[in-house]
Amino acid sequence: MIAEEKLKILTESAKYDVSCSSSGSGRTNAGGIGNGLPDGCCHSFTPDGRCVSLLKILMSNDCVFDCKYCMSRRSCDVPRASASPEEICELTVDFYKRNYIEGLFLSSAVHVSPDHTMERLVAAVRLLRTKYAFHGYVHLKGIPKADPALVTEAARYADRMSYNIELPGERSLKLLAPQKSKESLLVPMRQLCREKAAFRAEKRKGFFLPAGQTTQMIVGASPERDGQILRLTQSLYRVNGLKRVYYSSYTPVVQDPLLPAAASPALREHRLYQADWLLRFYGFDVEELVPEGEDLPLELDPKCAWALRHPEFFPVEVNRAPLEALLRVPGIGARSAQKIMSARRFSSLNFEHLKKMRVVLKRARHFITAGGKFCGAENEAAVRGLLTAGERGERARQLSLFDGALPPAAGGALTREAAAAALTGEL
Amino acid sequence: MTYFFDGSKEAFLTAFLLAYCDERAIVTAGSCQLALGQECVFVRADEEKARRCEARLLSFDKGCMRDLGLLLRSGEAGRGQTAYRYLKLIASRKAPVRGDLTEDAVVAANECMRRVSFELHRFKGFVRFMESASGALYAPISPDHDICDLLLPHFRGRIPSIPFVLHDVRRCKAAVWDGAHAFTAPLTKAEVVLSADEEGWQALWRQYYASVNIPSRKRLRQMKGYMPVRYWKFMPEMPAAAVEALRETPASAAAGQDDAPRPRGSS
Numbered sequence: 255m256i257a258e259e260k261l262k263i264l265t266e267s268a269k270y271d272v273s274c275s276s277s278g279s280g281r282t283n284a285g286g287i288g289n290g291l292p293d294g295c296c297h298s299f300t301p302d303g304r305c306v307s308l309l310k311i312l313m314s315n316d317c318v319f320d321c322k323y324c325m326s327r328r329s330c331d332v333p334r335a336s337a338s339p340e341e342i343c344e345l346t347v348d349f350y351k352r353n354y355i356e357g358l359f360l361s362s363a364v365h366v367s368p369d370h371t372m373e374r375l376v377a378a379v380r381l382l383r384t385k386y387a388f389h390g391y392v393h394l395k396g397i398p399k400a401d402p403a404l405v406t407e408a409a410r411y412a413d414r415m416s417y418n419i420e421l422p423g424e425r426s427l428k429l430l431a432p433q434k435s436k437e438s439l440l441v442p443m444r445q446l447c448r449e450k451a452a453f454r455a456e457k458r459k460g461f462f463l464p465a466g467q468t469t470q471m472i473v474g475a476s477p478e479r480d481g482q483i484l485r486l487t488q489s490l491y492r493v494n495g496l497k498r499v500y501y502s503s504y505t506p507v508v509q510d511p512l513l514p515a516a517a518s519p520a521l522r523e524h525r526l527y528q529a530d531w532l533l534r535f536y537g538f539d540v541e542e543l544v545p546e547g548e549d550l551p552l553e554l555d556p557k558c559a560w561a562l563r564h565p566e567f568f569p570v571e572v573n574r575a576p577l578e579a580l581l582r583v584p585g586i587g588a589r590s591a592q593k594i595m596s597a598r599r600f601s602s603l604n605f606e607h608l609k610k611m612r613v614v615l616k617r618a619r620h621f622i623t624a625g626g627k628f629c630g631a632e633n634e635a636a637v638r639g640l641l642t643a644g645e646r647g648e649r650a651r652q653l654s655l656f657d658g659a660l661p662p663a664a665g666g667a668l669t670r671e672a673a674a675a676a677l678t679g680e681l
Numbered sequence: 682m683t684y685f686f687d688g689s690k691e692a693f694l695t696a697f698l699l700a701y702c703d704e705r706a707i708v709t710a711g712s713c714q715l716a717l718g719q720e721c722v723f724v725r726a727d728e729e730k731a732r733r734c735e736a737r738l739l740s741f742d743k744g745c746m747r748d749l750g751l752l753l754r755s756g757e758a759g760r761g762q763t764a765y766r767y768l769k770l771i772a773s774r775k776a777p778v779r780g781d782l783t784e785d786a787v788v789a790a791n792e793c794m795r796r797v798s799f800e801l802h803r804f805k806g807f808v809r810f811m812e813s814a815s816g817a818l819y820a821p822i823s824p825d826h827d828i829c830d831l832l833l834p835h836f837r838g839r840i841p842s843i844p845f846v847l848h849d850v851r852r853c854k855a856a857v858w859d860g861a862h863a864f865t866a867p868l869t870k871a872e873v874v875l876s877a878d879e880e881g882w883q884a885l886w887r888q889y890y891a892s893v894n895i896p897s898r899k900r901l902r903q904m905k906g907y908m909p910v911r912y913w914k915f916m917p918e919m920p921a922a923a924v925e926a927l928r929e930t931p932a933s934a935a936a937g938q939d940d941a942p943r944p945r946g947s948s
């Protein structure tokens with residue numbers, strides 16, 4: 255049994271990885287323990303609101319790299335630990351048996367050399383699949399600059415692999431993660447994509463990365479704009495066949511002249527995820543969402559913003575519009591669109607029906623007609639006002655009757671400016 | 682007229698036949714408030730009638746018995762009536778009505794089925810087994826809906842070589858997999874002798890749960906939304922204790938702890 259202290263160190267270094275999903279693998283139980291659940295499954299939730307699905311752990315947090323943003327970097331004074339493949343396997347199987355976890359998320363700091371680290375990761379997963387006959391979910395983190403043969407072998411045992419792009423631009427990567435390069439991340443991604451396609455074409459037995467690849471990038475640590483980030487995302491989805499791109503907004507944690515001092519707003523991360531969903535499930539192209547050198551608007555979600563830019567597309571008649579058109583209506587998601595598609599085969603729908611079906615009309619009513627009727631606001635300005643008015647300002651708070659304190663200086667200036675603008679009618 | 686049935690499928694289908702032509706029928710498995718002078722019937726399952734009724738309904742809608750299974754497993758008081766109105770609509774239209782969300786009966790039935798199957802999905806994650814000295818696994822659960830027999834195939838597919846018991850302590854019944862057969866049985870109280878390592882693994886799991894949390898981001902509302910407090914009772918990681926520990930350290934202090942060698946990460 256692994257020592258509690260070791261488990262603590264190795265978990266705490268792994269916990270900031272955003273990826274947690276356990277979906278996409280239909281691996282079956284072939285004698286032994288475990289199988290895949292294609293829908294994924296969350297086993298617990300921690301007080302920070304995140305789910306525990308996989309046993310997220312590092313093999314070792316003893317790193318030779320010195321990435322500026324990372325807490326396991328060489329120059330950082332933290333307790334170090336390494337686990338053996340046996341310890342990892344035993345822990346996984348015993349946690350899995352008790353239904354604590356859905357599988358293993360194994361990663362590692364670059365210990366000694368990339369090849370050495372990758373070898374140890376592969377050894378652990380091989381042991382888990384062969385000796386322990388474990389057929390549950392395994393997510394393996396790829397180590398940049400490791401030998402291609404090791405990468406191929408890893409993919410035979412893992413359900414999902416991920417190389418973290420970390421920073422969306424090549425220059426930023428060179429600056430903040432000097433030992434990694436764009437090529438060291440993209441080359442193995444392309445290799446795996448190619449090999450998976452070949453594996454599929456040959457119709458061989460067994461599995462080769464059934465749940466595909468993912469990646470993750472930090473937003474706001476470097477000057478890249480949302481337009482650039484989403485273009486990279488789209489090419490990763492379309493060219494490299496990735497399943498998911500995760501974003502994590504930057505928080506200033508290390509004092510370094512190369513890193514910005516201010517945290518990136520959480521709302522920006524949220525907008526990026528919304529745009530990401532539009533790319534994957536709603537048939538949008540990045541060119542429609544945001545120009546390359548610009549950010550997504552923070553006050554409106556990307557679908558609303560697109561809809562307001564394209565009044566010629568609306569209103570959409572819910573009783574006749576094709577699925578693709580319904581999916582483009584702000585406030586109507588995949589589930590609502592499906593409900594509408596199935597209900598309208600029985601009878602003509604009106605707004606009462608939509609309400610009964612629990613289609614949220616707050617945004618949608620400005621963009622649809624039901625049986626020829628329109629219930630939204632008349633002009634674009636009014637719609638924009640209504641859709642942004644509900645958003646709470648970052649600094650908004652309940653004032654107290656006896657509140658003597660003045661707002662902070664920066665906030666005050668901003669408020670005065672806004673007040674002046676409101677008075678002169680500039681908005 | 683009010684028709685009481687014992688909760689089983691056969692009794693429900695018998696009651697359904699009886700109540701079919703009654704415009705003001707109420708079909709219920711639980712207790713209900715009777716109006717003054719209200720007549721009621723206690724329906725006993727009649728196999729012949731139930732079989733006939735089932736065959737007829739299946740000829741209209743192949744999936745309706747699966748739906749009925751979910752509806753009757755619901756823990757809600759109105760489940761009998763919801764199922765009655767839903768099946769009556771199928772019978773009167775002689776066709777599936779699943780997608781017709783303009784009908785109140787369909788919306789109510791869909792919502793009810795969604796709640797049952799959602800809890801079923803949740804429990805695939807929230808069940809916690811403990812290992813007994815013999816190597817068999819035992820998990821006490823207390824779900825809102827009667828789902829323990831539906832959970833069994835999931836775990837059987839996962840750990841076919843290990844016998845296990847899913848014990849619904851609220852309904853005093855258990856779904857059992859003995860390594861070769863799956864069955865349900867009434868079970869009020871179980872005494873389990875834990876294996877030697879069990880405590881150790883539970884402690885490790887608690888340690889893992891505490892370590893993977895990021896204390897500076899306190900989002901209890903979100904946590905409780907995803908994992909309602911009523912499910913915490915049988916979880917060895919003790920989420921309640923973790924939340925309590927967070928309350929003792931004020932937010933700023935917790936953030937300070939997290940400060941030290943600060944990692945990359947989101948908000």
